[in-house]
Amino acid sequence: MEEHHHLFQPLLSTTTTTTSAAATTTNEDEDIKFLSSDKAISFRLLSIIFIGLISIYANYEQSKGFDIIIINDIKDSPAGNRFELFYLSNDKATRILQNTSSFIENVLYPDTTTSTNHPKKQVRSVTLRLSTKNNLTRIFPTVDAPKSDEFVINISPSIIMGHSSNDNHAMVSAIQRGMARVWLWDGESRAPPWLVDGLVEYMSGLAGFGEVVRGFGGSSSWDNKDPRIVAQYLDQCEKNNKGFIRRLNQAMRQRWDDRTVVEARNLCDSKTL
Structure with a gap:
């Protein structure tokens, strides 16, 4: 209150000038403190918003698809x-x-x-x-x-x-x-069950859940009723021709017919369907 009182003294007074300068300095310090406080508040608000955005993005990434x-x-x-x-x-x-x-x-x-x-x-x-x-x-x-x-x-x-x-x-x-x-595509629900089961077993094997069985006989295993044997044949086709499984799956996207079986066997030896 004393500083505010001196602000109303005559401008030519030495004491007033000195006090006024001190008061001005004090006000500037207060302004700086206010600005600093305002920046701190803004920073905290931005931090909260940023954390909120990260949370929203994380939830989106988790649930998308x-x-x-x-x-x-x-x-x-x-x-x-x-x-x-x-x-x-x-x-x-x-x-x-x-x-x-x-x-x-x-x-x-x-x-x-x-x-x-x-x-x-x-x-x-x-x-x-x-x-x-x-x-x-x-x-x-x-x-x-x-x-x-x-x-x-x-x-x-x-x-x-x-x-x-x-x-x-x-x-x-x-x-x-x-x-x-x-x-998996399934030929509009017309793909043979032994092939779908074999593909499922093949991918389970890739993930570490398959089981190796005896009885694998190359291409003669193509339509075997045991999905594990079919899976082994599919695995051999993929090793011999990288991308075979993806192309076979795409071949099953359209309606299945008997020609698809022949085309799929040919696909095992060719990179194009």
């Missing part, structure tokens, strides 16, 4: 409780589904997914369901398609029962097979 829905049909059963505890409460099922999907996409489609030579299958949503369907086995899920771009992977409750260290291995293996069926 297709919607994921997890359903537990048997919540009150022992298997349902384990599924809830080990795969739903911590979003583990979602992460497994995302990781297996990325792996399959990299196998079947080139890096440039907009390539006109390798159009990518449209997948809008994937539902992972712990189901009570009667036709389920421990490691082989079924995949339903209510719509052309919506898929439901049904897995058996037996896959998570027990307390062995292999439980998670079995879960990942089953979801891996399910996602392979999701991303």
Whole structure:
């Protein structure tokens, strides 16, 4: 208050001039402090906005591609409780589904997914369901398609029962097979089951879940009923002709007919379909 009082003294007064200068300096210091405080507030606001943008982007990156829905049909059963505890409460099922999907996409489609030579299958949503369907086995899920771009992977409750260290291995293996069926073209549902099963088994083998069997006999294994043997033949074709699996998958994009089998065999020895 004293400084403000001196501001009203005659301008020619030496004391007034000195005091006025001091007051001016004080005001400038206060202005600097105010500006510094204002900058600090602005910086904090920008930091909050930046962190918010990062969070939004992270959520977008996590969810882009297709919607994921997890359903537990048997919540009150022992298997349902384990599924809830080990795969739903911590979003583990979602992460497994995302990781297996990325792996399959990299196998079947080139890096440039907009390539006109390798159009990518449209997948809008994937539902992972712990189901009570009667036709389920421990490691082989079924995949339903209510719509052309919506898929439901049904897995058996037996896959998570027990307390062995292999439980998670079995879960990942089953979801891996399910996602392979999701991303594979199937000749408008007319491709032979032995070929689709063989392709699924081939990709499971690439991911480390396959099983080597005896009985592989080169091209005679092409239409073998054992998907593991078909997978070995497909693997040999891919090794002999890089890109074979991708081109075969694209050949299955159109409606399947008997000529596709001949063309697929020729594709094993040629880089063009």
